Amino acid sequence: MNVPYRHSRRDMLASLGSGFGTIALAHLLGESNAKAASPLVGTPAPDLNGGLHHRAKVKRVVQLFMNGGASPADTFDYKPRLIELNGQAFDPGAGIKVESVTGSPGFKVLKSPFEFKQHGECGRWVSSVFPHMATCVDDMAFLMSMVSKTNVHGPASYMQNTGFVLPGFPCMGAWMSYGLGRISDDLPTFVVIPDARGLPYNNQGNFSAAFLPARHQGTIIRPHMPNPIEDLFAPSSANFINHNTERDGLDLLAASNLADEATHQGDSRLEARIASYELAAKMQLSAPETLDVSGESAATLKLYGVDEKPTDGFGRNCLIARRMLERGVRFVQVWSGAGGPIANWDNHGDINSELPVMANQTDKPCAALIKDLKARGMFEDTLIIWTTEFGRMPFSQGTAGRDHNGGTFVSWLAGAGVKGGTAYGQSDEWAWKSLEPTWCYDLHATVLHLMGIDHTKLTYRFNGANRRLTDVHGHVIDQLLA
Numbered sequence: 001m002n003v004p005y006r007h008s009r010r011d012m013l014a015s016l017g018s019g020f021g022t023i024a025l026a027h028l029l030g031e032s033n034a035k036a037a038s039p040l041v042g043t044p045a046p047d048l049n050g051g052l053h054h055r056a057k058v059k060r061v062v063q064l065f066m067n068g069g070a071s072p073a074d075t076f077d078y079k080p081r082l083i084e085l086n087g088q089a090f091d092p093g094a095g096i097k098v099e100s101v102t103g104s105p106g107f108k109v110l111k112s113p114f115e116f117k118q119h120g121e122c123g124r125w126v127s128s129v130f131p132h133m134a135t136c137v138d139d140m141a142f143l144m145s146m147v148s149k150t151n152v153h154g155p156a157s158y159m160q161n162t163g164f165v166l167p168g169f170p171c172m173g174a175w176m177s178y179g180l181g182r183i184s185d186d187l188p189t190f191v192v193i194p195d196a197r198g199l200p201y202n203n204q205g206n207f208s209a210a211f212l213p214a215r216h217q218g219t220i221i222r223p224h225m226p227n228p229i230e231d232l233f234a235p236s237s238a239n240f241i242n243h244n245t246e247r248d249g250l251d252l253l254a255a256s257n258l259a260d261e262a263t264h265q266g267d268s269r270l271e272a273r274i275a276s277y278e279l280a281a282k283m284q285l286s287a288p289e290t291l292d293v294s295g296e297s298a299a300t301l302k303l304y305g306v307d308e309k310p311t312d313g314f315g316r317n318c319l320i321a322r323r324m325l326e327r328g329v330r331f332v333q334v335w336s337g338a339g340g341p342i343a344n345w346d347n348h349g350d351i352n353s354e355l356p357v358m359a360n361q362t363d364k365p366c367a368a369l370i371k372d373l374k375a376r377g378m379f380e381d382t383l384i385i386w387t388t389e390f391g392r393m394p395f396s397q398g399t400a401g402r403d404h405n406g407g408t409f410v411s412w413l414a415g416a417g418v419k420g421g422t423a424y425g426q427s428d429e430w431a432w433k434s435l436e437p438t439w440c441y442d443l444h445a446t447v448l449h450l451m452g453i454d455h456t457k458l459t460y461r462f463n464g465a466n467r468r469l470t471d472v473h474g475h476v477i478d479q480l481l482a
Contacts, residue, residue, distance in 0.1 A: 326376070
């Protein structure tokens with residue numbers, strides 16, 4: 001078969017001269033900090049105090065997402081009123097109609113079955129399900145009255161990740177990648193580590209780049225699998241693959257890509273494909289070392305609960321997240337809980353038996369991440385986000401379960417630029433509705449602000465509108481900032 005353009009891929013890309021070729025060549029030559037594609041944002045600098053619009057306090061982010069709807073009244077939002085009214089009909093007064101997503105009328109107030117105590121110098125109330133995180137409350141800034149527009153998992157997950165209840169919008173990690181570019185040339189900018197039991201609600205929709213250039217999509221890594229990164233290495237049965245055959249294949253692919261690009265101007269998928277192939281070649285060397293935790297000290301492995309039940313899965317993922325952050329990944333998202341009716345934080349049946357299962361898996365690793373980052377000097381330029389898609393009702397579903405509740409839930413931040421031991425917002429006496437609503441837009445605006453980005457200026461022109469992560473909403477929560 002005669003193949004045109006039998007020169008090297010590097011020469012082929014360089015010959016394009018501008019536009020698509022320049023972008024791909026920048027990846028190929030190992031530019032450490034990709035440039036944002038929009039003229040509406042500035043040129044990010046690779047160091048900590050870069051940022052697009054002002055001096056950054058945060059260089060990298062790890063987001064811990066509790067999939068299924070973690071109950072605030074059983075974790076961080078202590079409500080003595082539920083104890084007083086336990087078993088009585090739930091009546092908020094003023095003729096307010098009480099509704100539930102999957103339950104039925106006749107709701108009874110359900111107190112938390114878990115003991116709450118105050119912890120730290122700040123006196124933060126924490127449930128007994130989180131004994132390890134309770135030791136870190138002076139490093140945490142709590143958002144006590146987050147709200148969602150929906151009580152349905154899929155739309156709520158979209159909202160907390162992308163700012164919209166509908167699919168088709170970029171998530172925060174993709175916006176970070178688009179706005180600030182890469183720190184490392186050997187690892188992705190945005191990595192997603194799902195629960196070993198499966199992807200969350202919406203599957204990969206939560207990690208989507210949507211209408212942003214496709215190269216800003218989250219890279220999914222599954223540390224529990226024999227091949228954590230799909231197709232990174234050729235199968236052992238393919239003994240015909242060697243350096244020369246790979247080079248021939250890349251030359252052929254380069255010719256095909258060049259022809260395809262000429263007829264599909266403006267399609268970012270081809271650019272993303274080329275970038276992914278080049279990054280994959282580099283990750284063949286960098287990824288195995290990053291994912292190998294055997295070199296960590298025994299004390300560190302114990303801190304995260306690696307090789308222990310029930311913490312091994314989530315603990316290992318958090319430890320790998322730390323290793324990625326210190327090697328140049330900008331945004332890592334670690335998920336707890338798969339989609340579906342079980343194996344997550346969706347505690348419809350019995351809060352007393354279901355919630356501790358998830359809490360026991362995540363409590364020690366979450367606290368370990370804070371302590372480990374502090375010990376390594378990374379806490380001063382890393383932001384940790386703990387969140388979920390919505391909360392749960394203060395009344396019972398069935399005998400002892402709790403239904404979905406978008407009216408209030410809790411998130412927390414810790415790390416660079418955050419005033420530890422503080423709280424913002426308040427829910428009502430039942431943890432049913434927010435008295436001071438905090439939206440995902442406010443959380444996203446605050447995170448972007450810490451990264452040196454004005455959320456109103458990070459935009460991308462799509463379908464005639466300048467789209468942004470915070471839509472037309474959001475404000476920076478100054479009360480939580482150090």
